[in-house]
Amino acid sequence: MNDLGFENPWLLSALLLSLPPLWRSGVKPTRHACLSLLPPDALSGWLDWLLRILPAAAIALATLGAAGMHLKQQKIARLAHGAHMVILLDRSKSMDNSFAGQTPSDGEQSKASAARSLLNKLVDQRRRDLIGFAAYSTSALPILPLTENKQALHAAIDATASPALAYTNISKGLALALAYFDQKPTAGSRIVLLVSDGAAVIDPDSEAALRQLFKRTQVRLYWLFLRTENNPGIFSTPEDNRDDNPQAMPERYLHMFFTSLGIPYQAYEAEDANAMRQAIADFDRLEQFPLPYFETIPRQDLSGVCFTAMSISISLLLGLKWLEGRK
Amino acid sequence: MPNPTFFRDFRAWCLILSCISFLAMQIYPRISKEQPIYDLTLIVDITRSMNAEDYRLNGQPVSRLEYVKHCLRELLISLPCQSKLGLGVFTERRAAILFTPIEVCSGFPEINASIASLDWRMAWAADSRIAHGLFNTLQEMTDKNSGLIFLTDGQEAPPINPRYGPDFSSLKRQTSGFIVGVGGLQPVTIPKFNTLGQRIGVYGPDDVPQRTSFGESDLNPEKIDGYDARNAPFGRAAPVGEEHLSALREDYLKQLATESGLGYSRLTNAGDLARAIGASKPARTTKQFEDIRKYYAACIIVLLLAQLI
Structure with a gap:
């Protein structure tokens, strides 16, 4: 971890913004007459978990990228x-x-x-x-x-x-x-x-x-x-x-x-x-x-990697959105 | 299964927009700005009068030379990358260039160490012929395409006879740059050192020539007491003066600057040099790129938070 450096370390405080998605997913609740009638569904559980993790990860990755994460110059x-x-x-x-x-x-x-x-x-x-x-x-x-x-x-x-x-x-x-x-x-x-x-x-x-x-x-x-x-x-x-x-x-x-x-x-x-x-x-x-x-090995920029990973998270999220059931 | 209401959901739009932001980030990751680049050769006066202590640094009195070194270090830090800095020392009647300009970012440790090692003991002779030194430096610098910054306190030692100054007309405006006046305007004593480099008091009135005795006087012979063209061209009076004290000779330096087509600026604090250089014409400008990916990232974070509502 000592080899990691940040161009703008103060931007890391924005990592806190990745917390809200963890307890609030962006899915509109749908009314249902009786929830207990619904059988337990493992897949839904997984998807719910993904819907919380993916935006949190995307925000965290965007923050790391913006803060300019890099591997420090090494000797x-x-x-x-x-x-x-x-x-x-x-x-x-x-x-x-x-x-x-x-x-x-x-x-x-x-x-x-x-x-x-x-x-x-x-x-x-x-x-x-x-x-x-x-x-x-x-x-x-x-x-x-x-x-x-x-x-x-x-x-x-x-x-x-x-x-x-x-x-x-x-x-x-x-x-x-x-x-x-x-x-x-x-x-x-x-x-x-x-x-x-x-x-x-x-x-x-x-x-x-x-x-x-x-x-x-x-x-x-x-x-x-x-x-x-x-x-x-x-x-x-x-x-x-x-x-x-x-x-x-x-x-x-x-x-x-x-x-x-x-x-x-x-x-x-x-x-x-x-x-x-x-x-x-x-x-x-x-x-x-x-x-x-x-x-001397020059420092390697990791922000590009962060942003790419972020874009994958967002794409997955968009895919899940597409599958969302609506009335 | 695709849902017709998908495009009516603002959350979906938030996600789509963040994808678009990401694409935009990949296409325009940075913007370019014009950045001035400088190519400068610093010539530092290392004669004895530069040991006079009339600057203060962190509450301590420091010599002019120490203060100049401090300011040069600040300048080195403030110059944009790709700028070049060369360094030389002046004493006697010429300058010795230590290295021709090298790039400031890759050469930072080297330039910094060289500035730190500047010392009055590097002087190979003890005279301080500033006009001749400037003349010689300008001669060396023609066709070098580097700006000159000549840092000196302007005290000629021994005093010069104004009749025999160098003629700058052939070199005028061949080189850009400016003379930087170093020192305070109040005359102060000059420390004296023995051969082992230990300080042994200050220069007294009898330690230095108080006036020139070279050639013919530039005064009207009738005004000189005891004038004799062959035996006493400067009269018979014992020379008195304040040449053992040192103050910044601003008028003299301004006159030299005018004659040689250089600018003049006075060194009073560390920012002065950078300001004076910023106001001068840069060697060239270059496109500097600024990474703007963080602004896209901020946009994406806002969109991702918005789709939680």
């Missing part, structure tokens, strides 16, 4: 391959440059637009995932909560087509992405997909805080690093020892930080759109863990 637990994923996108100014590190010329793609089209595809591919979307530049921008609304996700990804914002403050971005999972019950695998074209130094305070957050939230981290030509990459080692510091090679140091976290972590270095596509495909293949999810 059925199912198991599928998927994850809870937060996409964390770099919105620093350099993302608007091409992979060659220049303002994109005709026919060239900027890193941001390459990322945009790939993320749009990824969102469509990952059918069962709950996906959240956040961006960061000098500060972190929470954009969408974890959601299965693909239309909203596309809207958020498309909105990043506007020029990028400012600098790269990766620690704020990571803290925001992890906050999506903090203090929430664990369900299935949790992913943070970081898409960026550069790293920045993480100060020791934030580093300690991030370490704790990573440990607490138990996420799997994927870093899609869009490497600009001739820039140091994640895996490059310095030729000169004096360059081996986070200021000179922030990417290498961020990678070392991620590796030292002790969480499942995978880094991809992409130098063009093709490499990005491969990285995303690889990610998609790796992240196929069982995920309990709820399938």
Whole structure:
């Protein structure tokens, strides 16, 4: 019964109107000289009973129909391959440059637009995932909560087509992405997909805080690093020892930080759109863990059924009327 | 056996009429109504002056930004389905659109959560160049076919030199929409926060630039005390002013609205936004269907009760 809902519950008070027919049937009494002369007739008894029940039922059904009876929207637990994923996108100014590190010329793609089209595809591919979307530049921008609304996700990804914002403050971005999972019950695998074209130094305070957050939230981290030509990459080692510091090679140091976290972590270095596509495909293949999810079954309208049943009652009543004996 | 008196009995007619009502219900179960549909992009000022607390909500003083969020939530609830709402934030000299308009009914939880997470800490820079921000937003929104609602208190920080404002003439009337003035008309203090986000008092007169020092002054040089074209274009007097306090700059916003061909409306209670939007031109109208089966049902109930008499 908990699954039944009504559009206009107050109309249910009209159910009281189905009581009068029970003690008064709409049959005109016929005069008879002596009732006791009549033999007891079981059929008449049944018909009398029907004449009371049918209009009462018709009124009750009409009321239920008018009140908009429906089966409420239901959620059925199912198991599928998927994850809870937060996409964390770099919105620093350099993302608007091409992979060659220049303002994109005709026919060239900027890193941001390459990322945009790939993320749009990824969102469509990952059918069962709950996906959240956040961006960061000098500060972190929470954009969408974890959601299965693909239309909203596309809207958020498309909105990043506007020029990028400012600098790269990766620690704020990571803290925001992890906050999506903090203090929430664990369900299935949790992913943070970081898409960026550069790293920045993480100060020791934030580093300690991030370490704790990573440990607490138990996420799997994927870093899609869009490497600009001739820039140091994640895996490059310095030729000169004096360059081996986070200021000179922030990417290498961020990678070392991620590796030292002790969480499942995978880094991809992409130098063009093709490499990005491969990285995303690889990610998609790796992240196929069982995920309990709820399938929503939309509510079902029952008022049509009520009205049909009502019409049957009325038709039967009309048939009985037709049979009524008269003088 | 059919009875010739059948059609003379009003009870039979009641039943026949209720059958006819049922048939009519099956044929015309609903009526259509014209319903306005809106497509709007909300740009919310998240600069520091929006932290000034000059609104009241449930008897508690709340910041302008909190109040704007409250009003946007109310607006989200009141918009008819199929309408679309996009959201963006303004700071520095431009707006960042968080998502392009999405349908309000299917996207309700997402839009609601995004409104709730609006925060002054999202600002990527601290300036508040409203005219430039509006200009940039209008540039972004041309050919987007979405109405603009720009919510701000109108306080430029640092103060601008009126000589160097953006020229809106190329963008005038390209985008429909209006500027919404947020805040009270009495100047109030602006809370100040430290790097950990803890509140540490309010901005004082020495914390903010009190006047512009950019370019040339727009005053007559002869009127400026200690004027020197190269070394002191704004004179030698120490700048004094009330820029550390914040009030809604209504005249300024009205002027911006006129220049950019937008409307202006002031936010004083939660219904204002919905009213202003209701009075504006909708993106389109659509046929909305209303279920009228309950009226047939009422008719049938009356007929069924009548045949008991």
